[in-house]
Amino acid sequence: xxxxxxxxxxxxAEGRAANLPCNHSTISGNEYVYWYRQIHSQGxxxxxxxxxxxxxxxMASLIITEDRKSSTLIxxxxxxxxxxxxxxxxxxxxxxxxxxxxxxxxxxxxxxP
Amino acid sequence: xxxxxxxxxxxxxxxxxxxxxSCSPISGHRSVSWYQQTPGQxxxxxxxxxxxxxxxxxxxxGRFSGRQFSNSRSEMNVSTLELGDSALYLCAxxxxxxxxTGELFxxxxxxxxVL
Numbered sequence: 302x303x304x305x306x307x308x309x310x311x312x313x314a315e316g317r318a319a320n321l322p323c324n325h326s327t328i329s330g331n332e333y334v335y336w337y338r339q340i341h342s343q344g345x346x347x348x349x350x351x352x353x354x355x356x357x358x359x360m361a362s363l364i365i366t367e368d369r370k371s372s373t374l375i376x377x378x379x380x381x382x383x384x385x386x387x388x389x390x391x392x393x394x395x396x397x398x399x400x401x402x403x404x405x406x407x408x409x410x411x412x413x414p
Numbered sequence: 415x416x417x418x419x420x421x422x423x424x425x426x427x428x429x430x431x432x433x434x435x436s437c438s439p440i441s442g443h444r445s446v447s448w449y450q451q452t453p454g455q456x457x458x459x460x461x462x463x464x465x466x467x468x469x470x471x472x473x474x475x476g477r478f479s480g481r482q483f484s485n486s487r488s489e490m491n492v493s494t495l496e497l498g499d500s501a502l503y504l505c506a507x508x509x510x511x512x513x514x515t516g517e518l519f520x521x522x523x524x525x526x527x528v529l
Contacts (some may be wrong), residue, residue: 335516344418344504344520345457352514388457394513399469402516404449404457 305389310409313383319376321408323389326370332393334365335402336374338385345388345404348374379412386410416441418521420505426527432493435524439486439507445469446488447518448480449504457504463488464511492526500528 306324313319325334335350349356349363351372356363362375376383388407394400419438427433439446447462447470459472463482480490486507492499502525506518 331513333514333516337518342502342523344506344522345518347517347519350514350516390516392516398512400511400513400515401470402447402518403459406456 305391305405307387307389307405307408309406310411312411312413313376313379315381315412315414316378319379319383319410319412321374321376321387321389321410322371323373324371325389325391328369328391329393332391333400334363334369334372335390335392336361336363337388337390337404338383339388339407340382340385348387379410381412381414384410384412418505418507418519420503420521420524422524423522424525424527426529427495428529429495429497431495432491433495433526434489434491435503435505435526437488437490437505437507437521439488439505440519443507443509443519444486445508445511445515446482446486447506447508448488448490449506450474451502451504451523452500460490462511469511495528497528500526502526 336348337345339345351363365372386407386409392402421436445464448460450458462470466482477493482488502523504523506520
């Protein structure tokens with residue numbers, strides 16, 4: 302599986318955009334980029350995913366570089382409730398058609414009032 | 415649509431005992447996976463079941479086992495409990511296993527304390 306690298310922690314002012322980077326320089330053509338977040342003591346929550354194109358939903362936007370070696374999750378207007386650990390995952394589908402999802406250590410985002 | 419349900423939410427056991435945790439997936443989801451989360455090791459993959467068959471397994475000893483029933487509900491069992499098994503055990507479901515099916519829905523977890 303492609304390895305991802307994320308900063309250990311980040312701060313963001315409330316109301317500002319939070320931009321969380323992720324490097325995945327060894328990503329392959331059939332590997333998707335997924336983002337999850339985990340608020341303290343809760344189960345992880347799916348945020349968004351993409352393959353090549355940028356994606357947007359009601360929670361966030363995902364910007365994937367043209368060479369697919371990195372991506373950025375954007376929370377447009379961060380609130381205190383967005384304080385969480387954010388996981389960037391690159392998921393490969395193997396020759397048997399099985400897509401494995403493996404979590405790394407993530408980025409701890411602290412939204413500051 | 416009901417979410418993923420895990421029971422029990424909290425439990426305390428002593429070393430040497432065994433424990434069984436239960437997970438009911440979202441209706442229509444045929445895959446259930448289990449994760450162990452500890453402060454030191456983060457989210458560690460245990461195993462995944464699909465249509466009652468184990469499809470993938472993480473690097474855990476044989477004391478950790480699981481199964482899935484015909485209604486997609488799943489159980490995991492840990493035998494001969496050790497202090498290091500104290501953790502939050504998370505269950506997740508998804509509708510399939512192939513490409514573009516990585517959207518996992520997690521339960522709130524079962525927090526196990528081993529004394």
